[in-house]
Amino acid sequence: MTAARSPKVITRHRGGHIHAYVVDSAAFGPLEPAAVYRPLAGDEVVESAVRPDLERVVYTTLHRVVCLTRTGDLVWASDFEPHSDVRHGHRPGCTLSADGGTVWVYRPDAMARRGGADQWVVYDADTGAVLARHGLETVGHGAEHLVHPVDGSIYLDVGEGQDGSVVLRGRTGDGGEPEFMTYPWDDRIVIDLAPDGEQFMTVDHGQGDVAFHRHPTGETLLTLPVEAFGYDPEDTFVEWSGGYLTPETAIVTLGGETQDGDEWFRHHLIDVRTGRHGGEIGIEVVNPYELRPLGDGTWLTHGTGDHPVRWSRDLLPPSGPDRV
Numbered sequence: 287m288t289a290a291r292s293p294k295v296i297t298r299h300r301g302g303h304i305h306a307y308v309v310d311s312a313a314f315g316p317l318e319p320a321a322v323y324r325p326l327a328g329d330e331v332v333e334s335a336v337r338p339d340l341e342r343v344v345y346t347t348l349h350r351v352v353c354l355t356r357t358g359d360l361v362w363a364s365d366f367e368p369h370s371d372v373r374h375g376h377r378p379g380c381t382l383s384a385d386g387g388t389v390w391v392y393r394p395d396a397m398a399r400r401g402g403a404d405q406w407v408v409y410d411a412d413t414g415a416v417l418a419r420h421g422l423e424t425v426g427h428g429a430e431h432l433v434h435p436v437d438g439s440i441y442l443d444v445g446e447g448q449d450g451s452v453v454l455r456g457r458t459g460d461g462g463e464p465e466f467m468t469y470p471w472d473d474r475i476v477i478d479l480a481p482d483g484e485q486f487m488t489v490d491h492g493q494g495d496v497a498f499h500r501h502p503t504g505e506t507l508l509t510l511p512v513e514a515f516g517y518d519p520e521d522t523f524v525e526w527s528g529g530y531l532t533p534e535t536a537i538v539t540l541g542g543e544t545q546d547g548d549e550w551f552r553h554h555l556i557d558v559r560t561g562r563h564g565g566e567i568g569i570e571v572v573n574p575y576e577l578r579p580l581g582d583g584t585w586l587t588h589g590t591g592d593h594p595v596r597w598s599r600d601l602l603p604p605s606g607p608d609r610v
Contacts, residue, residue: 294580295320297334297343298592304343306336307594309580314596316589324358333379337386342411344389346378348398351391353414362414370398377428384438387411388464390456392429392442406442406456408464418464424452432476435581436483439502443476450491451475455502469504478529478536481581485558487536493523496538498558508561515540515554515563525551529579534559537567537585539574553577567599 294309298319305319323343325331329352334345342361344353349369353361366378376397381390389409395402404422409415426444433440439457446452450472459465474488474497485507488497495511512519517540525539536558541551551574555564571577571587578586580596589595 295336295338295340296578296586296594297336298594299331299334300592304331304334304336304345305593306340306343308340309586309596311582314584314598317594317596319593321356323354323356326352326354326360326363332377335380335382335389337382337411339386342382342386344380344382344411346380346391348373348376348378351378351380351389351409353389353411361412364409364414364416366393366395366398366400368400370400372398375427379429379431381431381433381440382411383440383458384433384435388417388458390431390440390442392426392431392444394426394428396425397427404444406454406466408456418466420456420464420466422452422454425449426452430476432479432486434479434483434501435481437502441476441479441486445475446472453488453504471504475526477526478579478581480530480533480558482533484533487529487558489524489526493526494519496524496528496536496556498536508558510538510556510561512540514561517542525574527574527577528553529577530558530581531555531579531585532581532583535564537569537577537579539577541574569597 296307298305304323306321307317308320321340329347331345336343341356350365352363376394379392389411391407393405395404404424404426406420408418424444426446429442429444442454444452453469456466473491477487479486485498485501495509497509498507512522522542525541528537528539530536536556538554538556539551543549553567553569576588584598586594
């Protein structure tokens with residue numbers, strides 16, 4: 287597939303507003319917001335997503351999903367019924383489909399004590415009409431949506447705390463109706479989807495290994511335990527972070543504690559075709575979850591005021607700790 291794709295749009299929440307950043311091929315260094323959206327009065331935003339043309343924003347609160355225009359006009363809103371007074375332990379999440387035509391919302395209804403199981407709901411992005419409502423056998427605190435870069439299907443990783451993680455995939459079927467499937471795991475967390483769409487990366491819930499799977503079947507192509515990176519699994523673990531630097535190369539993050547109790551983490555490069563270790567790459571971040579690889583050889587970190595900063599290896603300081 288060689289058709290041009292829309293640039294990535296990511297959001298950050300600052301000062302009660304939703305900031306949208308467009309990541310295109312020319313944008314490096316600190317990024318400036320391309321659009322800023324003001325949520326409706328009284329809304330505390332949990333998660334948000336913005337259409338590639340920046341003309342629509344959708345967001346979830348603890349109680350509903352909302353769609354606004356760029357100028358702040360309400361397009362539609364849908365309450366999560368019945369109302370929940372639970373304020374902690376559940377985070378409804380949302381994403382937009384690649385074409386901006388549908389909104390996918392994860393509802394952690396069990397933790398919200400709405401009297402039912404969790405749901406994954408698909409809305410028409412223009413009208414707010416419910417196109418599908420998929421009941422889940424999960425008791426999740428929150429979930430991560432990932433949009434496949436080629437076929438537009440949606441991955442959902444539901445975090446159930448100490449009970450593990452459930453991975454699902456949704457897509458629009460040939461008849462136009464959303465279809466859903468669940469992968470046969472409860473112990474793997476999806477970290478990233480490969481930019482060429484061929485595979486995806488997971489980390490063991492117990493943090494003992496990283497694996498790479500064929501899309502969409504989930505067939506395991508490569509598994510690397512902690513020992514493969516030269517560390518002792520008794521005091522080192524794989525972080526639930528990292529991702530694809532390019533279609534062929536992934537960043538895997540290892541972490542642990544020193545004898546003095548100080549936490550440490552290091553980023554390693556892996557050839558996802560062969561499993562060959564490419565050494566460490568020195569990326570300056572405060573914590574391992576700050577790093578966001580973009581799949582095109584670049585990555586994002588946090589900057590001043592939480593504005594994202596886009597990096598490539600060419601921008602690393604010459605005297606920096608890049609050991610590749």
